[in-house]
Amino acid sequence: xxxxxxxxTTRFDESxxxxxxxxxKVPWEKVIVHDNPGLSRNIYIETAAHVxxxxxxxxxxxxxxxxxxxxxxxxxxxxGARDIPVVRETLGRLAAMEAGYQAMIDGQIEACQPFDNGxxxxxxxxxxxxxxxxxxxxxxxxxxxxxLMGGGxxxxxxxxxxxxxxxxxxxxxxxxxxxxxxxxxRMKLFKLAWDLVGSDHASRATSxxxxxxxxxxxxxxxxxxxxxxxxxxxxxxxxxxxxxxGDGAAAPASGQGSG
Ligand SMILES: Cc1cc2nc3c(=O)[nH]c(=O)nc-3n(C[C@H](O)[C@H](O)[C@H](O)COP(=O)(O)OP(=O)(O)OC[C@H]3O[C@@H](n4cnc5c(N)ncnc54)[C@H](O)[C@@H]3O)c2cc1C
Numbered sequence: 344x345x346x347x348x349x350x351x352t353t354r355f356d357e358s359x360x361x362x363x364x365x366x367x368k369v370p371w372e373k374v375i376v377h378d379n380p381g382l383s384r385n386i387y388i389e390t391a392a393h394v395x396x397x398x399x400x401x402x403x404x405x406x407x408x409x410x411x412x413x414x415x416x417x418x419x420x421x422x423g424a425r426d427i428p429v430v431r432e433t434l435g436r437l438a439a440m441e442a443g444y445q446a447m448i449d450g451q452i453e454a455c456q457p458f459d460n461g462x463x464x465x466x467x468x469x470x471x472x473x474x475x476x477x478x479x480x481x482x483x484x485x486x487x488x489x490x491l492m493g494g495g496x497x498x499x500x501x502x503x504x505x506x507x508x509x510x511x512x513x514x515x516x517x518x519x520x521x522x523x524x525x526x527x528x529r530m531k532l533f534k535l536a537w538d539l540v541g542s543d544h545a546s547r548a549t550s551x552x553x554x555x556x557x558x559x560x561x562x563x564x565x566x567x568x569x570x571x572x573x574x575x576x577x578x579x580x581x582x583x584x585x586x587x588x589g590d591g592a593a594a595p596a597s598g599q600g601s602g
Contacts, residue, residue, distance in 0.1 A: 347503040350535050352544040388568070391464045397474060397556065398451055398465045404477045404552070405448050408484070412441045414536050415488050421524050421532055422495060433487060440480065447473040471565040474556050481552035488540050496537045499530045 346353040376383045387393040419425035451465040458464040506512045519526035556562055
């Protein structure tokens with residue numbers, strides 16, 4: 344497979360396989376948890392393991408998002424659509440999403456929490472919120488990129504082998520060059536964008552971003568169990584405690600209307 348035609352697949356695709364161990368012996372000294380569902384579950388909840396490994400996942404997604412934004416912008420430059428107001432607006436929206444996500448990563452560090460023995464760990468709530476954000480938004484982002492690409496990708500030859508035939512090469516370089524953008528450069532960018540959006544590798548990655556931490560209900564459960572419900576309830580109950588059924592109409596607050 345040519346790295347020009349599949350620049351991401353050739354570097355990053357994983358092949359999935361199932362290993363079946365028959366008559367496997369696990370020595371007792373290698374057993375961490377056995378017949379104990381509660382302890383098995385708490386590896387994820389009460390230790391920092393899940394948080395530490397998934398902060399890495401967030402940083403990985405942040406790098407990918409940044410790359411996606413760069414590709415989206417270059418694609419619109421190559422199609423000539425970049426300065427159309429509605430396309431700029433789409434890029435602005437993507438840029439806001441990307442910046443917001445990077446802030447979620449920085450926030451996990453900025454608002455880190457004390458852990459055992461004087462160590463600190465990334466902020467759990469912000470971490471699980473970022474995982475949830477990525478899980479919910481990746482497919483939509485891919486779809487926006489697909490829309491920005493239009494049908495451009497399908498107008499290119501299937502492979503860069505086209506350059507090996509002198510006659511085809513001349514045709515390609517003549518008719519696929521657009522303004523200041525050479526045919527080969529356009530093809531290179533569109534092949535890269537397609538490997539991010541539409542190839543087998545891209546499709547697997549779309550499932551990956553939905554599921555690698557677990558199904559959606561599990562990701563939401565991590566957000567549920569880490570939310571400070573008592574504090575949230577107390578804030579509302581504290582406010583409700585400032586008035587009663589016999590208070591009648593509330594007096595206007597001083598400074599009302601100033602925001
Ligand atoms: C590309 C890819 C890479 C992966 N990499 C890894 C990895 O590196 N390490 C790893 O450990 N795992 C990995 N996973 C596995 C991942 O953790 C599981 O896919 C995920 O937990 C979902 O489980 P499942 O695939 O068995 O789906 P199922 O449990 O069959 O679920 C299918 C669908 O039904 C829904 N569903 C199922 N049960 C319920 C329920 N009780 N309530 C509501 N909805 C429900 C799910 O939300 C989901 O949409 C990967 C998955 C993919 C797709």
